[in-house]
Amino acid sequence: MCSHYQTLKDAELLLQKFGVRRKPAAVGKYDMWPRYEGLFVRRPPEHDAGDEAVPDREACVGRWGLISAMTRADGLDKAGKLSTFNARAETAPASFTFGNAWRRAQHCIVPADAIFEPDWRSGRAVATRFARADGEPMGIAGLWDRYRDAAGQWRDTYTMLTINADNDPVFRHYHQAGHEKRMVVILAEGAYGEWLNADASRSREFLVPFPSERLVATPAQPPSSPAPIQPAGSPP
Incomplete structure (x- = not known):
């Protein structure tokens, strides 16, 4: 699972690489941990209404850790404590x-300069930074949803999709021995538009490993522990 990533330092890349017309007023923290407010790209919910003023893509800021729109108000506290920053592609449809x-094909793309995974081959966890070898940003496949908080306001949330990596030439070496190896889905740049517009019946077509030769892994110690976070439904 990916529980730490770095979003874009250069917000201009949202326009250049992810096809967003306007940058958001805030982009959140650079070093992202679960339940932080982070950046993601989606097709606007109003896109299918036929309004030409609605762009094809928009950049949003939401909670990294999806909370379903089906969550009742009395279940928000429990939902906010669950580890929902990654979604297993194999079980997500029935979750x-x-x-x-x-089911609603609420696909999103999570822009990232890098992701971090633990290397346990030495007997201890060594944080390892993965970035694209060409220096370009990653676009990670995700899902988004929104829930109504205690004050009645809608809040956007998102998660990263993961697939099995037991046979991946790179990611099979990460995470603890005896645990299933997982990896996030890094999309090919040419697939961004298709992923955002695909219906649910096509979702699995995009959930494939990124070519390992196009990634660079660098051992690196992560920053200090993440700051305390607010529970779901709390004011920002």
């Missing part, structure tokens, strides 16, 4: 948490 977003 209460991710099923609504999957």
Whole structure:
């Protein structure tokens, strides 16, 4: 699972690489941890209404850790404590948490300069930074949803999709021995538009490994522990 990534330092890349017309007023923290407010790209919910003023893509800021729109108000506290920053592609369609977003094909792309995974081959966890070898940003496949908080306001949330990596030439070496190896889905740049517009019946077509030779892994110690976070439904 990916529980730490770095978003874009250069917000101009949203326009250049991810086809967004306007940058958001805020982009959140650079070093992202679960439940932080982070950046993601989606097709606007109003896109299918036929309004030409609605762009094909928009950049949003939401909670990294999806909370389903199906979550009742009395379940928000429990939902906010769950580890929903990654979604297993194999089980997401039938999951209460991710099923609504999957069925509605609420696809998103999470822009990232790099992701971090632990290397346990030395007997201890060594944080390893993965970035594209060409220096370009990653576009990670995800799902988004929104829930109504205690004040009645809608809040956007998102998650990264993961697939099995037991046979991947790179990611099979990460995470603890005896645990299933997982990897996030890094999309090919040419697939961004298709992913955002694909219906649910096509979702699995995009969930494939990124070519390992196009990634660079660098051992690096992560920054200090993430700051305390607010529970779901709390004011920002």
